[in-house]
Amino acid sequence: DGGITQSPKYLFRKEGQNVTLSCEQNLNHDAMYWYRQDPGQGLRLIYYSQIVNDFQKGDIAEGYSVSREKKESFPLTVTSAQKNPTAFYLCASTLKGNTEAFFGQGTRLTVV
């Protein structure tokens, strides 16, 4: 079945640690996105990538980093510079020229 897989589903981070969230898609989609969702709020764009080896900052990129070495994969690293990382992180993908986004199941990150 085609889809977007995020892992892990739950992640706990200690203060000062970097953690990496995985996002893989087998939909042959060109563009991939990372969103952050805080409780009771909408989605805010962190980073997005429309082609391999290229990505752009979204609205809240500070404290995050990404890479896009393969079309299928768009991992997100939450660095120690992100002071309030506890949130629900959603990865999405779209076909080129078509912005209907398909979402993964999300990763819930908690700082302990």
Added chain:
Amino acid sequence: ELKVEQNPLFLSMQEGKNYTIYCNYSTTSDRLYWYRQDPGKSLESLFVLLSNGAVKQEGRLMASLDTKARLSTLHITAAVHDLSATYFCAVDPTSGSRLTFGEGTQLTVNP
């Protein structure tokens, strides 16, 4: 900067009643999307509206788009408990670019 505003943000309604959720946006667009999110879950695509006057219906939900008014509506007919969820609209200001989401409308349907 594109702004997308939904109202109401919270909606509590009785089963069997009708109601409309509104999505206003600030710049020209002819592409608008509606998503549903259940608590603790991801987003599920409901409707894709790609032109002025577009209307889509699925079960008790109907979505429409008026690009001149920069307004989309999500109408709920004879609500049932299973419709309880948060509904998001999202707008694409230019073809093939990033989506901007509204804040979401948290709908609770009471028996």
